[in-house]
Amino acid sequence: MHIARTGLDAQDMRMRVISNNLANVNTTGFKKDRAAFETLAYQTVTTPGTQSTAETKYATGLNLGTGVKIQGTARIDTQGAMQTTGNSLDLALDGDGYFQVQMPGGTLGYTRAGNFSRSAEGLLVTSEGYQVQPGITVPEGTTGITIGRDGTVSAMVPGQTEASQIGQIQVASFPNGAGL
Incomplete structure (x- = not known):
């Protein structure tokens, strides 16, 4: 159950980040975020060379994943679409800054x-x-x-x-x- 729960938490975070990106799609100067994840430690069930049957051995061993963890969010600094407004005081930055x-x-x-x-x-x-x-x-x-x-x-x-x-x-x- 713990492994499934970590996956659900990760997908919940991913959906919240995507929802925030969609909610701000028309916000001037908004930079979207991306959720980042990493795997939790693997649990070794069998080591390489362990007997699998009477005639064979595991070549690589058997590892069991213990879940995923939320690493954080990263801002994506891509340039958004520029629009002409007709106001001489409206500016857009093309690139960094x-x-x-x-x-x-x-x-x-x-x-x-x-x-x-x-x-x-x-x-x-x-x-x-x-x-x-x-x-x-x-x-x-x-x-x-x-x-x-x-x-x-x-x-x-x-x-x-x-x-x-x-x-x-x-x-x-x-x-x-x-x-x-």
Whole structure:
């Protein structure tokens, strides 16, 4: 019964991970998880060379598996599908990296969700209201905002005849992204 129970527990965990992945399929920047398992120790029933019948011996011995154990979950860092939104402040990261945002309390946070907007104070913020770091101020009445592949934010500021740089979005990367 114990062996069957470990298998049921493992499959329950696998189904919960898959359910979470499906529930978040439309969540911006979501990275799916995969459940990882490992076998428990084998119990040796017979050793190699043990007599099996009067004329034969077991060549490899006989081992009995004692079940499976949940090792944990691993995040799968594959790129999701990119969509055009028509909002010049919506960004997508192609490849590794995270946008830096200021969390409540002043600490830095990291997100792959690039659906940004202009706050009432003119700051570039996430949909949750966290300020993009380093801070970028979008002046009132600004038009024609463009963001280059290098993160340079340019716009037509009222009173000017040419687009000017109003900020630079920086992308943070980590040597061990799986450890986040």
